[in-house]
Amino acid sequence: MGKRFLRTRRSKTPSEENTLLQDSQLERGLLCSLFNDITGGSRVKAYRMFLQDDDFTDESCRVTWQWMKDVVDSGQEMNMVNVYSMAASKGKKWDMSRFIQLQGSEGDADLMAITLSTMGIKRRLNEELRTIVMDIEYNTELSPAQIVSDIEKLVEATQQQVKPKTLPWMNLYMDIVNDYKLVASGEVITGNKCGFDLIDAKGGFELGELMVIGARTSNGKTAFTLNCAVNLAMRGVPVGIFSLEMTNKQLAIRIAAIMGDLDSTSIKQGTLKEHELDTFTMLNDRLPLYFDDVRSSEIDVIISNIKGMVMQHGVQVVVLDYLQLMRSREIDRVHQIGGIAHRLEALSKQLEITIVLISQLRRNVDKDPCPKLEELKESGDIADAADSIFLIYRPEQHGSFFRYPHMSKDWSSVEIKGTAMLMCVKNRQGMKPGEQILGFKAEATRFYQLDELKPINNNLSPKTPF
Numbered sequence: 066m067g068k069r070f071l072r073t074r075r076s077k078t079p080s081e082e083n084t085l086l087q088d089s090q091l092e093r094g095l096l097c098s099l100f101n102d103i104t105g106g107s108r109v110k111a112y113r114m115f116l117q118d119d120d121f122t123d124e125s126c127r128v129t130w131q132w133m134k135d136v137v138d139s140g141q142e143m144n145m146v147n148v149y150s151m152a153a154s155k156g157k158k159w160d161m162s163r164f165i166q167l168q169g170s171e172g173d174a175d176l177m178a179i180t181l182s183t184m185g186i187k188r189r190l191n192e193e194l195r196t197i198v199m200d201i202e203y204n205t206e207l208s209p210a211q212i213v214s215d216i217e218k219l220v221e222a223t224q225q226q227v228k229p230k231t232l233p234w235m236n237l238y239m240d241i242v243n244d245y246k247l248v249a250s251g252e253v254i255t256g257n258k259c260g261f262d263l264i265d266a267k268g269g270f271e272l273g274e275l276m277v278i279g280a281r282t283s284n285g286k287t288a289f290t291l292n293c294a295v296n297l298a299m300r301g302v303p304v305g306i307f308s309l310e311m312t313n314k315q316l317a318i319r320i321a322a323i324m325g326d327l328d329s330t331s332i333k334q335g336t337l338k339e340h341e342l343d344t345f346t347m348l349n350d351r352l353p354l355y356f357d358d359v360r361s362s363e364i365d366v367i368i369s370n371i372k373g374m375v376m377q378h379g380v381q382v383v384v385l386d387y388l389q390l391m392r393s394r395e396i397d398r399v400h401q402i403g404g405i406a407h408r409l410e411a412l413s414k415q416l417e418i419t420i421v422l423i424s425q426l427r428r429n430v431d432k433d434p435c436p437k438l439e440e441l442k443e444s445g446d447i448a449d450a451a452d453s454i455f456l457i458y459r460p461e462q463h464g465s466f467f468r469y470p471h472m473s474k475d476w477s478s479v480e481i482k483g484t485a486m487l488m489c490v491k492n493r494q495g496m497k498p499g500e501q502i503l504g505f506k507a508e509a510t511r512f513y514q515l516d517e518l519k520p521i522n523n524n525l526s527p528k529t530p531f
Contacts (some may be wrong), residue, residue, distance in 0.1 A: 092126035098174035104372035106143035112178045120185030260296040263501040270419040275410040279424040280457040288510035303353040305380040309390040313356045328508040387423035403446025410450040434463040438490045454491040480519040
């Protein structure tokens with residue numbers, strides 16, 4: 066019975082030839098989509114878990130698929146040039162022209178791969194059933210018990226191909242026990258730490274997490290996130306940065322100012338003092354920071370570029386600045402924002418990376434500048450999608466009359482000048498919401514930990530205008 070799955074292909078009937086024509090177009094469409102996808106190599110690795118060589122009915126497509134897998138196994142980038150070289154190394158000629166005429170998207174590729182696998186399983190099942198029927202009809206020596214046995218083996222073999230991938234509790238339990246031992250011994254941390262206590266207390270930037278950082282305009286949401294990115298990179302964590310608001314050179318100036326504790330305006334204007342210039346020219350130029358250079362606001366393009374950055378540079382944390390500038394195919398703006406947030410949440414878990422999504426807050430009507438969770442701009446789905454949400458508040462930016470609010474404790478006596486409040490307002494991993502007062506150096510756009518909190522200047526009136 067087992068040998069029947071390995072026998073050579075039989076000749077096809079005319080009706081089957083029509084089906085094969087459609088199969089060939091589908092197979093070529095899948096391979097073209099993979100060649101056009103920057104993450105094609107990763108997709109080949111994923112598809113080979115369920116897509117068999119025998120699922121390809123077109124010989125040219127079948128051998129191309131085999132060479133694509135060989136290229137990935139060799140550690141090379143999966144592209145047409147490397148596939149051509151792989152074929153040549155095997156003494157074969159490859160007709161590249163067959164695979165440069167069709168275009169496809171990632172979603173198309175996923176659907177085509179699953180469809181091809183399903184068609185292949187059905188085709189093999191049909192052939193085996195025909196063989197069993199022929200044996201029943203013409204093999205007089207075949208007993209009913211043997212027939213039942215053949216059918217059971219066929220069902221078992223088919224189930225092995227179609228059963229969903231599952232993870233037993235025992236395996237998962239042992240994983241978390243081992244993780245606990247490593248964490249408890251200090252060998253590993255639960256997430257990438259950034260040097261800010263409030264974030265590190267919850268486990269840092271955890272892999273598979275969508276973190277939202279929100280604030281009102283000019284309260285430092287981008288600056289704070291860049292500070293986190295620099296701190297992570299200085300600890301050896303690869304970070305990818307996507308900005309739709311600033312050019313990469315503008316980002317570089319901000320990062321240099323943060324790293325060197327320098328005035329960013331002096332960097333732009335070329336007016337650094339001599340000792341500052343020495344600091345500026347001696348900054349670490351080897352930090353694992355990577356910047357997107359496509360600068361598209363389309364979420365499909367952004368997701369594709371994130372996948373490419375992860376595959377090429379091993380990026381573990383991705384910063385997106387900012388949500389409200391992104392676009393999708395949804396017509397309704399609220400559905401756009403909610404859909405983008407949920408897609409990024411799924412992507413963080415698929416790639417096992419941290420995605421840090423910067424978001425604007427709505428303008429409040431009661432004139433209270435202290436940010437609130439419900440003010441995430443344009444969609445409540447942002448809060449639903451996020452694993453953790455941090456808000457930034459700088460009362461100094463809104464006038465000397467404003468103070469820090471009463472939250473987990475009374476912060477109203479803390480000096481607001483040169484400080485900022487970081488608030489955790491959501492965390493799926495269990496840490497209770499809380500807040501931390503940070504130092505803020507405006508000219509360097511640098512946030513830092515405070516050793517002690519200064520009391521507010523009593524010469525200023527404590528009254529508030531609301």
